[in-house]
Amino acid sequence: MAALENDLVVRIGGDSAAGGIVTTGEVFARIASFVGLEIYTTRTIPAEIKGGHVMFQVRVADHPIYSQGDELDLLVAYDQESQERYYNLLRPGGIFVYNSNDLTPPDGGGVKRYGLPLNELARKIGFTRGRNIILIGALVKLFDLPYDRAVEVVRRQLGRKKEMLEQNLTALQTGYRWIEENIGVESPFHLRGTSRGVSDAAQDERLVISGNQALSIGAIAAGCRFYAGYPITPASDIMEFLAAEFPKIGGTMIQAEDEIAAIGMAVGASYTGARAMTATSGPGFALMVEMLGHASMTETPLVIVDVQRAGPSTGLPTKVSQGDLRLAVFGGNDDSPRFVVAPVSVEDCFYQIIHAFNLAEKYQMPVVFLSDQDMSVRVQTIPPFDLSRVKQEPRLVWDGNGPYERYVDTPTGVSPMSLPGMPGGQYTAEGLEHYASGAPGYEPELHMANMEKRYRKLDAALPDIEAWGMYEQFGDPDAALGIIGWGSTIGPVREAVARASENGIPVAVFYPKALFPLPDARLKAFLEKRQAVIVPEMNYTGQFAGMLRARAQSYGIERPIVKVNQYGGRPIATRQVYEEIVALDKTLRK
C-alpha cells in the first residue's frame, strides 16, 4: 500500500445541511493541482437548497485524466448515508475515512478504516463549522502532500477574512496532526510528482477550471458581446460569469424574465450585428425552440447553449444526460436548418464555442451548443488555452452599394446582411416565407427555392467543419471494432480503448463535434473500415445511434450498432465501455 501510486480516486460524501462537502473536495483538489498533479472532479449536489446528499469526487494522478474513475481508493464519509451509498465501491485494499462521532463503520472486507472524531476535534478548537478544513488537513497528511502548499491554497481560497483564515489554518493543522499522531508517519498513499517547490508552481500554466468557465471565456474570445439568459441549473454560472465580465468590455448581459425572452433578446441583438448568445438547460431549451426556428427562417446568427441535464421535464436537475440531441437537431415546426455543435471536454468547451460562433456568423444560422452537466460543473486541470487558435469569422455584411435585397440567393445560400444604421439597407426580417426583398410571399416555387437556399448553407459549411478540425479520431485506424460517440463520453472511451489496446484489442474511435450536419465523408470512410460499432450515450433510447443508423443507410453501409446507454443521471463508466469492447471483440472473432 505504501508503494508509489500514480492514480487515485477519492470520494467525499455528506449532507449538504452540514455544509462544506464541496469545499472539502475543491480545496483538496486545488492543493493536489498546486503541487503539480492532474485533477478531475465530479460532483452530485441535491436539487434542494438546504439538506440532501452531496457527493464530491476527485481523481488525482500524475498523468492526464479522462474520466472520473470507476472504483474508489479512498472514501470519506461524513454521515451514515454516505457509508451506505458508497462503501461497496471501495476497491479491495482501499481506505475508508469516516467521522467516528457520527457513524460506525461496517466490518472489514479488506478495507482500511480510519475513524476521525471530527465533531470532537472541531469543538476542541472552538470552530464547529471547521470540520471540513480539519478533514482537508487529514487528507493532506494521508496523501503525504507538502503541508506548506496546503497552507498556501487555504490562504488563497478561504483567506478573504483574516479572523476566518486564522481559524481555518488552525483547523487544517488539527487534522494534519491527528493523522500524524494516530496513524503514524507512514502515509498510506504516496503520490508521485508531489515534490515541486513554489517557483515551479508559479510557472505552471495549467488551468483549474470548469466547462462553463471555459465556455464563457471562449465566448468572450469569440467576440460575443451580448448575452441574455434565465436562471436554470446547471447553466446559470455562465450568466453570472458574463455579468461580471461583459460590462468591462462594453458588452451587455440581461437576466430575462424567461427563456423565451432570453432567446428573443439575443435574436434582436444579433439582428443589429452583435455576436449574441443565450444559455440554458433542457426545460429552457424546450421553450426556445419556436424562436430557434424563427432565427433559422430569418437567417439570424445566434448561439444557444444547452447544458444538458437529465429529463424529461424537470427530471434530475443536477444530474448529467445527453438527452436533448433530438430536440437540438430536429426541434421546431417544419424543416429549419441549424448547426448542432458538441464539445467533448472541459477544455474543448473553449474551442468549440468559438467554432459555434463562427458557424453562426458565417452562415447566418442558429447554432445549438450541446454541453452537459458533467463537463459544465466539473473542475479539472487542463493545458492552457492556445489563443493563437482563436479566429473570428466575420458575418457577410452588405457593402452598401446598389439596391439591397436581404435574402438574395447565392451559391452558398448566404446572403449579405445589412445592419440597422446602414442607409439604403432597410428591410424587414421576416418569419413568413418571403421574397429576396424580405416582403412576404407564399408561392410554392418561392417556398421550395428558399428551403433549398437555407439548407444549402449546411452543405457550404462542411469544408469549414473539416478544416477547423471539428472531430476527434484516434485508436487503431485498421481496427474492425469502432466506437462512434459524441460529447463527454469521450473520456471513459479514451481510457477503455487504452485498456483494450493493452490487452490486444484494437479499437478505432470517431467523435464528430458537429452533430448536424454530420461530416458525411469522414463518417462514411470510418464506417466502411469497421465490422461493427459501439455507440455510447447518456440517454435511454440511443438518440445518436438512431441518427447514425439513418446516415449509414443513406451511404448504403449496414453495420451492426451496439448501443451502450447510461441513463441514470451519471457519466458512463470506463468499465462499462471496456466490457462492451471485450464482448463485441469476442463476437467479431467468432
Place this chain on the structure above:
Amino acid sequence: MATATIEAAPVKYTAADYKSEVKPIWCPGCGDFGVLSAFYKALADLNMNPANTVLVSGIGCSGRFPAFVEAYGFHGVHGRALPLATGVKMARPDLTVVTVSGDGDAFSIGAGHLPHAARRNVDLTYIVMDNEIYGLTKGQPSPTSPHGMEKKASPYGYPDFPINPILMVISYGATFVARGFSSRPKEVTDLIKQGILHKGFAFLQIYSPCVTFNDTFDHFRQTTANLPTDHDPTNRMMAIERAMSLDPLYLGVFYQQERPTYDQTMAEMRDKSGGQFSLEKLIGKYRT
C-alpha cells in the same frame, strides 16, 4: 420632461417617404390604416432617419406593420415583440425602436413580457393596436373583449373578464402611458411623437376597431373623451383613477415620469466595472 434628441437627417422627409413598397393587407376600413398613416406623419414631423429606425412586431394583423414602413423591421414570433425589441435597443442604443402589437400579442401570449419591459424602462415606444378581438384568426375573443361577447369560440358568451391595459401598465412602472383612438389621427400622431421623444418605455394603447369581426367604431366614438384639462400626468394616483373610468374611456397621456432608461443603467454598470479587461489576465485567474 427630458426628451430624446433626434439626430437631424440630412434630408427633410415627408410622410410618403416612409411608405414601403409592400401594400397593407388589412381589410378596407380597418382601424390600423389610421394608425399607420398617423405613424408615417409622426416620423415625418420628427424627420426620423429610416436607416436608424427599427420596427419590431409579433404576430397578428398588427404584426404586418413593419413591412409597410420604409425603415428596418423585424417581424417576430407571436407575443415576443418586446424581448426582440429589448435586444435591438440594448445592443444598439443609438437606434430608435418602435414596437407594434395587437391586444392578443401584447396582453395574452406576450403579457408576461410587458411588466419587465416597463420596469426596466427600455427606451422604446410600444404601440398596441387594440381591436378587442383576434382578427387574423377570424374573430375569437381577446383579453380586452367584453365579458359575454358572443363569437364562434364563445357561442354562449365570453366567460372571461377584460383586463385594463392602461391601469396595468401604470402599475408595472411604465414611464409614459397614453391612449388614443385610430379615428382621431391627429391626436394619435401627436401621441406617437410624444412616445418616440420620451426617454424610456412609452406605452400607447390605440383603439383600432376591426371592421370585419368586431366593428366598435361607433362604440368608441360614443364612449371616448379627452382627459380633463386639469389632468396632471405626473400624478400617479390621478392617472390610476382616470384609467379606471370606463365611461368615458379617456384619451391622452395618463402618466409620464422621468427615470433612467435601461441602456443608461447598463452604461452605469460599465462604469462601475472599471472597464479594465484583458483576456490573458482573466485566464490567468484559473492557473493552478
